[in-house]
Amino acid sequence: MKKDIILAGVGGQGILSIAAVIGYAAVQSGLYLKQAEVHGMSQRGGDVQSNLRLSDKPIASDLIPLGKADIILSVEPMESLRYLPWLNEKGWLITSTQPFNNIPDYPSMDDLITEIEKLPYHIALDADLMAREAGSLKVANIVMLGAASPFLDLDYDQLKKAIAFLFGKKGDEIVELNLKALEAGRNVGLKNAN
Amino acid sequence: MQKLLLLGDEAIAQGAIDAGLSGIYAYPGTPSTEITQYVISSKEAREKNIKATWTTNEKTSAEAALGMSYAGKRAMVCMKHVGLNVAADAFINSSITGANGGILFVVADDPSMHSSQNEQDSRFYGKFAMIPILEPSDQQEAYDMVHYGFDLSEKFGIPVMLRITTRLAHSRAGVTRKLPRQQNEIKLPANLKQFILLPSIARKQYKGLLNNQRHFLNEAESSDFNHFRDGKDKTMGIITCGLAYNYLLENFPDGGIPYPVLKISQYPAPEKLVEKLYNECDSVLVLEEGYPLVEELLRGLLNNGKTIKGRLDGTIPRDGELNPGIVATALGSEMAVSRQVPAIVANRPPSLCKGCSHIDSYSVLNEAIAQYGKGRVFADIGCYTLGALAPYNAINTCVDMGASITMAKGASDAGLRPAVAVIGDSTFTHSGITGLLDAVNEKSSITVIILDNSTTAMTGGQPSAAFAKIEDICKGLGVEDEHIRIIKPLNKRHEENLDVLKEELAYEGVSVVIPRRECIQTLNKRMRDKQKLKEKRVDA
Numbered sequence A: 001m002k003k004d005i006i007l008a009g010v011g012g013q014g015i016l017s018i019a020a021v022i023g024y025a026a027v028q029s030g031l032y033l034k035q036a037e038v039h040g041m042s043q044r045g046g047d048v049q050s051n052l053r054l055s056d057k058p059i060a061s062d063l064i065p066l067g068k069a070d071i072i073l074s075v076e077p078m079e080s081l082r083y084l085p086w087l088n089e090k091g092w093l094i095t096s097t098q099p100f101n102n103i104p105d106y107p108s109m110d111d112l113i114t115e116i117e118k119l120p121y122h123i124a125l126d127a128d129l130m131a132r133e134a135g136s137l138k139v140a141n142i143v144m145l146g147a148a149s150p151f152l153d154l155d156y157d158q159l160k161k162a163i164a165f166l167f168g169k170k171g172d173e174i175v176e177l178n179l180k181a182l183e184a185g186r187n188v189g190l191k192n193a194n
Numbered sequence B: 001m002q003k004l005l006l007l008g009d010e011a012i013a014q015g016a017i018d019a020g021l022s023g024i025y026a027y028p029g030t031p032s033t034e035i036t037q038y039v040i041s042s043k044e045a046r047e048k049n050i051k052a053t054w055t056t057n058e059k060t061s062a063e064a065a066l067g068m069s070y071a072g073k074r075a076m077v078c079m080k081h082v083g084l085n086v087a088a089d090a091f092i093n094s095s096i097t098g099a100n101g102g103i104l105f106v107v108a109d110d111p112s113m114h115s116s117q118n119e120q121d122s123r124f125y126g127k128f129a130m131i132p133i134l135e136p137s138d139q140q141e142a143y144d145m146v147h148y149g150f151d152l153s154e155k156f157g158i159p160v161m162l163r164i165t166t167r168l169a170h171s172r173a174g175v176t177r178k179l180p181r182q183q184n185e186i187k188l189p190a191n192l193k194q195f196i197l198l199p200s201i202a203r204k205q206y207k208g209l210l211n212n213q214r215h216f217l218n219e220a221e222s223s224d225f226n227h228f229r230d231g232k233d234k235t236m237g238i239i240t241c242g243l244a245y246n247y248l249l250e251n252f253p254d255g256g257i258p259y260p261v262l263k264i265s266q267y268p269a270p271e272k273l274v275e276k277l278y279n280e281c282d283s284v285l286v287l288e289e290g291y292p293l294v295e296e297l298l299r300g301l302l303n304n305g306k307t308i309k310g311r312l313d314g315t316i317p318r319d320g321e322l323n324p325g326i327v328a329t330a331l332g333s334e335m336a337v338s339r340q341v342p343a344i345v346a347n348r349p350p351s352l353c354k355g356c357s358h359i360d361s362y363s364v365l366n367e368a369i370a371q372y373g374k375g376r377v378f379a380d381i382g383c384y385t386l387g388a389l390a391p392y393n394a395i396n397t398c399v400d401m402g403a404s405i406t407m408a409k410g411a412s413d414a415g416l417r418p419a420v421a422v423i424g425d426s427t428f429t430h431s432g433i434t435g436l437l438d439a440v441n442e443k444s445s446i447t448v449i450i451l452d453n454s455t456t457a458m459t460g461g462q463p464s465a466a467f468a469k470i471e472d473i474c475k476g477l478g479v480e481d482e483h484i485r486i487i488k489p490l491n492k493r494h495e496e497n498l499d500v501l502k503e504e505l506a507y508e509g510v511s512v513v514i515p516r517r518e519c520i521q522t523l524n525k526r527m528r529d530k531q532k533l534k535e536k537r538v539d540a
């Protein structure tokens, strides 16, 4: 088993919490993991990404080579496209359609959707809308994790356990909220997977 | 033993806690910040009474660590690469004094300048100081090298450098812990003159350092961190330094690299191993993260020998960090990339947060200085450097910490009026105070704007050494009371703030304007923590 995942978004959108959940689940499943993060300057509203690599064998590089990522998981539509050269032929692009517009030359939604739909394997969903339905805008990143969950080759129960563990300190309500978001996203992912 | 999922930075921190550290000192700086942050937040470190603290700058960090080493305990000092420029005086001279308790200089380089002004390679500093350098290839080595580094430091009574780069600092992987060991007891140096660098003593100490060079080389030659792996295809031999080893392995997913490979993670470069590789192979490819240090050693001045491939002959780009693709190209196997970034994808540079006090300060400054024309604002390093970008376009320089005040002074000496310095509160105490004293002593005509957001924001909101002290410091340096002006940078106070700044720009002498409003990020965090505390009380 080997999964190379690029997590994408804008500084402050919570992609590192997605990484933390997958990371915990992977370690509990006895897998090797390497995860390169971005800290520092670009966290101030700039583009951020994280290279997340899972494998049942030791992993060499912290960075995913070009053309080798299995999944791009993005919480922002324009950011999902920034990393296309890394995606492999059969790779999935899974993104929220909710734009984060903090620059003057942000492209039109129509153009973004056109580009996303050019990819043979893609899932685009409004994570903010689904997060609000689940109970809070704050869990949009976990909705996206849910949408990607059928493609991760990780046991779904391990993901749920990871959420319970990582959010446990914040109380049962927060855990429930995140599990609900995960489930909602997963249903979209499963529908597209078949 | 227990396995933890740690950033390279955190692996070093945990390694230090487990290796019997007594004190860690640092000034924050990407990508080194998380080392000290980890120890400060560690319950275990608190229980063990480990001193963990942010200092005013890297030089004060280094000297405090050296003092702890003098007292016989293990100390670590952490900084980003440019921080070593600030600490260089202490660093270079500490190689002459030598150590008593183990001391590690952890320096995090930032090739590709993700968050820095340059991509200087700290290994050159280590070589300059003639001390052993350790350069881990992964998180586990980073952890293990702290133990080993302290041992090496105590064995030879010498400071040791641990050099990492951004990718390792900020990448997470599983790390297996060692059994923790005790801290040292207080123990004075056997020779109480060891740390007195009077010429007569320094000359002796220096001879000792020179004499130790062959021992450092022997250590590197037999180190487990350096190893030679033979290969059948002798048309090329490969030398990797630090992290580059992984990028090489990545290109041979099924193992079996056909070429002989020398992995270097400890310096001075192991001569015998290098010689063996050089003699056995027709050419050598050098993969190193940073400047071509080993490559230059191999080439010498004339490069009369075999073909050496690396950053100097263009096999690898001369600048920027390595990655698996660059290594693939160097090995002659182009990576197939079928997809391009669509043209509609726009750049998204970092920007000041919504509601940031710096925004209001810059709108006042831009308006106040408009009548004099552009090009008069000497700025510094911090979140406020983003004022260089649109829509603010408010500043004209950013060189090194503290340079705003002294450059403004120099320009004012040249006749540029008004000359304005813009500096953050943490940067001011880091390196701005001495420059302000120069200006006061010479009655220079400058206006210094000290942006006081009560934190070191750029690196994640560490406490600022300047907190609640700025006016007193300025007064103490001799800035006139009536020319120390505090304003509150808020849009609704724009007009009154504008009047204040205009007055001070017109003043012929040293004036200080202090826009004071807390950073939005630390304010929000404080509010969240308060709320949590309240909830806890209600629960109880």
Ligand SMILES: Cc1ncc(C[n+]2csc(CCOP(=O)(O)OP(=O)(O)O)c2C)c(N)n1
Pocket (backbone or CB within 6 Å): B027, B028, B029, B030, B058, B080, B082, B083, B086, B381, B382, B383, B384, B401, B423, B424, B425, B426, B427, B428, B453, B455, B456, B457, B458, B459, B464
């Ligand atoms: C010598 C050196 N040390 C550390 C850094 C990293 N660094 C850049 S800005 C900064 C903090 C600046 O804080 P402050 O001046 O208060 O400005 P703020 O970010 O809060 O606006 C630090 C630590 C550096 N660039 N150079």
Ligand code: SF4
Pocket (backbone or CB within 6 Å): A044, B351, B352, B353, B355, B356, B357, B358, B383, B453, B457, B458, B519, B520, B521, B522
């Ligand atoms: S972190 Fe603080 S100082 Fe930096 S841009 Fe945001 S509000 Fe401003």
